[in-house]
């Protein structure tokens with residue numbers, strides 16, 4: 613009886629701590645929204661700070677603080693998938709412009725106080741695909757100018773699903789970026805359609821051609837991001853998948869390939885983590901190709 617009571621109070625305490633942690637993170641996240649107080653959505657323009665294994669102590673920039681807009685609708689998406697599933701966006705309903713993004717960054721830096729000196733990276737990521745934003749290139753340039761004007765030695769990064777890599781906006785933005793982290797999760801067309809569920813007009817072969825050209829266009833760090841998973845009926849972690857991806861990666865010559873599995877509740881419940889031995893075998897095949 614005593615033990616049971618102890619267990620219950622321990623469980624309660626840990627649930628309370630988890631609740632507090634979640635609340636703290638939400639406050640940090642929401643506090644960086646546009647300071648005018650005009651609520652664009654529940655999601656902030658600048659979020660964090662994050663302790664990223666890849667990027668260190670960093671902030672994220674979300675160009676779609678309203679509904680999530682993405683050219684994919686990945687089955688594993690832990691943001692719930694695309695609320696607007698589009699291959700291109702003509703008009704940003706939230707009216708986000710370079711000034712608003714700079715104001716949100718400046719507010720976040722003030723909130724960080726002396727911790728701002730520890731920042732290693734600011735990354736375009738967030739609620740959808742950042743390169744779809746109609747003012748993407750302008751905003752990237754403005755953020756670069758802002759962080760340079762502050763003398764901050766910060767790496768400016770882009771996390772992209774690669775669907776717009778060949779578009780003029782991305783080409784215009786590349787000289788202002790230090791780091792590009794780009795998908796694919798697979799190089800097999802039918803698996804791409806199942807896993808990433810691209811919007812009409814987004815084709816895997818175009819995406820792979822653009823990825824292969826990236827190294828020639830961009831002089832910063834290129835990382836490929838591959839999410840390995842299984843779901844009812846198939847997986848994308850077999851040796852054959854790894855060999856295909858390695859052939860593509862050899863053309864891109866990335867600085868690194870980051871392998872992940874599903875690490876947050878996926879959009880589709882049937883999606884499961886790739887087992888560790890399969891991930892290790894996949895990684896060993898990439899290493900065998902010098903990646």
Ligand code: SF4
Pocket residue numbers: 682683684685686688689690691693694739740741773
């Ligand atoms: S590309 Fe990213 S944001 Fe878009 S649906 Fe896939 S996981 Fe979600």
